[in-house]
Amino acid sequence: MLFDYTTLQLIWWGLVAVLLIGFALTDGFDMGAGMLMPFLGRTDTERRVIVNVLGPHWDGNQVWFILAGGALFAAWPMVYAAAFSGLYIPLLLVLFGLILRPGGFEYRSKVDDGRWRSSWDWLLFAGSAVPALLFGVAIGNLFLGLPFRLDADLRSFYEGGFFALLHPFALLAGVTSVALLAMHGGTYLQLRTEGVLRERATRAARWMALVMVLAFGAAGLWLAAGMEGLRIIAMPRGESVQPLAKSVAIVDGAWLDNYRQAPLTLLAPVAGFAGALGVLLLSGRGRGVLPFAASTVAVVGVLLTAGVSLFPFIMPSSIDPVSSLTVWDATSSHRTLSIMLWAAVIFVPIILLYTSWAFRVMRGRVTEAHVEENSGSLY
C-alpha cells in the first residue's frame, strides 16, 4: 500500500472535509435559496424563477450529502454508527426535511392551483431550513461533546435527549449555519436571476452576511473565553484501531490548541469572516460573480474552522472522554482506506468534470418571461 496508515487517516480527514464542503457549497445554495424563496418571490412566477434556477441541479447537489454519508460509513464506520444513532431524532428531522424537497421541486408546478403551490413552497422552505439549522446545531454540539460512550464490545450508547442538544452555544452554531447558507443562496440568486428578484436577493444576502459575521464572531469569542475542550495525552498507534486505548484530558480552551501550534490554520476563520464581509461589500456590483465567490470563501472558511478546531477529534464525548472518536482511532482498516482513496481519486475528478459541464449547459439567468413561455415543461 502506497501510504502508511497514519498518512491515510490524515488524507481521509481531508477527503471527508472535501465532501462536506462540496455539500455545503452546492446543496448549500439550494437550501439557502429554498429558505429565501417564499420571501423573495412574491408572485407565482417569481417563485417559479427561483425553483427553476435550482431545478436542474438540486438532485445532483444533494448527492454530496448522500456521498458524505457513504464516505463516513466506509472511512469512519464508528463515527457513522455512533453519530447517527446518537443524534437519532435530529437526523430523522433532517431526513424528513429532505424527503419533502424533491416534491417541492418536481411536483410544485405540475398542478395549477394556488394553494397547492404555496403549500409546496412552505414545505420546500421547511425542507431547507430545518436541515440547515440542525446541521449547525449538530456541529455546535460536537464542541460541547455528545453524551455517548462505548462499551467493551464497542457498542455505542447515547445518554441524552433531544432537547439537551439545544444548548445556547449549539443554537448559536445553528444560527451561523442558517445565515451562512441563506447568504450563499442569496449570492447564487444574484448570479442567476435579474430585475426585482435580483435586487431582493442582493439585500437578503447582505443581511444574512451581517448575521453570519455576528454569530460566527460570537461563537469564536465563546471558544476564546475558555470553553472546555479535549486534548489527547497518549494515543497508541498500530495497524488496528482501538478507540478505548487512548488517554484524554479535559482542558479549558483546548479547542484553540491547533491555532496556537500552527498559526497558519487561523486562515480558516479569517476566510470565514473575510468571505462574509466580501458579500456585504460586493453584493449588487457587477454580474454577481464576485459576491458568489466571496460567499464560497466564507463557506469553506467556516467549515474548515469547525474541522480544524476539533482536529484530531471528530466526535468528542462529554460523559466518557476516552470514548471520543478521533481521526486516529475511528477509521476503517488500512486496506479499506487505501482502496477507497483510489476510488475517490478516480471518481471525484470525473464527477467535478461532468457537474461543471451540467452547470455550463444550464448557465445564464432564468427570467420571468422564460418561465411563462415554457410553463408546461418547466418546474
Add this chain to the structure above:
Amino acid sequence: MVDAAVVDLSRLQFALTALYHFLFVPLTLGLSFILVIMETVYVMTGKPIYKDMTRFWGKLFGINFAMGVATGITLEFQFGTNWSYYAHYVGDIFGAPLAIEGLMAFFLESTFIGLFFFGWDRLSRVQHLLVTFLVALGSSLSALWILIANAWMQNPMGAEFNPETMRMELASFSDVLFNPVAQVKFVHTAAAGYVTGAMFVLGVSAWYMLKGRDLNFARRSFAVAAGFGLAAVLSVITLGDESGYELGEVQQMKLASIESEWQTHEPPASFKLFGIPDMQGRETDYAVEIPWVMGLIATRSVDEPVYGIKHLVQANRERIVKGARAYGLLQKMRAGEASIADRVAFNEIKDNLGYGLLLKRYTDQPSAATPAQIEQAALATVPNVPVVFWTFRLMVLAGFIMLFIFAAAVYFCAKRTAGDKRWLLKMALWAIPLPWLAAELGWITAEMGRQPWAIGGILPTGLAVSSHSVGDLIFSLGGFVLFYSALAVVEVWLMLKYIRKGPSSLGTGRYHFEQAAA
C-alpha cells in the same frame, strides 16, 4: 441482551422504508432504458412522435424519480441510525460499496436527470440522448453496487474478524466485488426493474388503445414495451433459476425454507408446487411435488442431495457450541489474559464466532450457555418457513403471468393485430401491479429467508441494532408512516392525473384533448 421490542421495531422500520423505496426504484430502472430506446429511435429517424414519447414517459419518470430520491436518502443513513452495531461491526467492508455507489452511480444519475428535463433546447439531439443514456446507466450501476452490498450480507466473502478492533475487516476487495451471489442478484433485480418499466408502459398504452385515444402514440409505446419486456422477463426467470443454484451452494437454510423441506431426501430432490408448512410440527402438509426439479435447480445434478431443515439445524447446533467457545476465548484475549494456546484455539474456531453470538439473545455470557439455550438458538436458525415458502411461490407465479403477457404482446405486435386483441389489452392493463408485487415478494423471500442473520453466519440481526428506546422508534416509525403515506397519495394522484391527460400534457397541440378542444 438487546430488548426484543427494539429489534422488532427496528426490523419493521427497515422493512417498511426499504419496501417503500423499492416501489419507485424498479420503475426508474426500467423506464430509464425505455426512454433510451424511444429517444434512440427519435435520433435515428427524426420522427417527432418519438421525441413526444420520450418526453411524455419522461414526465411520468420524473414524478416517480422524485420519490425514489426522497426515500433513498433514508436508507443511506439508516444503517447508522438504527443498525449502528452493524455499522461498526461490518462497516469496514459494507461501507465501501455504498460509498462507491455514490461516487460512480448516484452522482451520474442525479446530475444528468436535471439535464434530461431542462436540456432539450440547450443540447444537440445526440448530446441529449447521451444524457438520457447516462441517467439509465447511473441507475443500473447504482443497483449493481447496492446488490454487491446486499450479496455480501447474504454470502459474506473476503473478510476476516479482527479481535483487536472487535469487527470484521476487509481481506480481499475482489472477493467482495466478484461474489457470485452479487452477480446473479444484480442481473435478476435489474431485469426485474426493466420488467416493471415495460409492464407500466405496456399497461398504460393498452389503456389508451382501449379508449381509442392517441393510437399512433400508444401503439408505438406498446410495441417498445413489449419487446423490451419480453427480453427482460426472460432474463429475470433465467437468473432466478441461477439464484436457486447459488442458494444451493451458499444459503442452504434459505433454500430449504423456500422449499419447506424438513427432511433430507434421496436425490434428486423434488420441487413442491403447493403445501402447507407447519412450523411447530416441522413438516409440510398436503404437499404437491414435481419430481427431480429441485435437485436440478439447486445442484445441477441428479445425484447430490438438497439438505433438509432438520439436518441443517443439527449442523448449526455444532457450530453454536464452537462459537460459544470462540466467544469465551475472544473475551480472554480482549482482557489481555489469553495464553498463546488460547489464541491458537481461537483462530481455529473463529469462523464460528457469529454462531456463538446467536446465544446473546438468551444470555449475556454465551460461553456459559446451558444446553437448553443452545438448543433454543439452534432451532431459531430456521427462518419463518410459511412466509418464505408462499412469497416465493407468488413471486414466481407473477413472473410467469408476465411472461405470458409479454410473449403474447410481442406475437400480436409482430402480426400487427395487438390493437384488436382487447383481451390482451385488458390483461396488460390489469397486470400493471404484478411487477411491483413480484419485486416486493422477492425482497421478502430474500431478506426474511436470511434470518436470524443480518450478515449470514457472522452477525445476528438481534445484535445489529442501535441501542434506542422503544419511544424513539415509535417516533421515527410514526414519522415515516405519516410522511410516506401522505407522499404516496400525492404521487399516485399526480401520476394518474398525467396518465389521464396523456401526451396532451406536453402541449404540442398534436394529441387527443388538444385536438378535441380545437
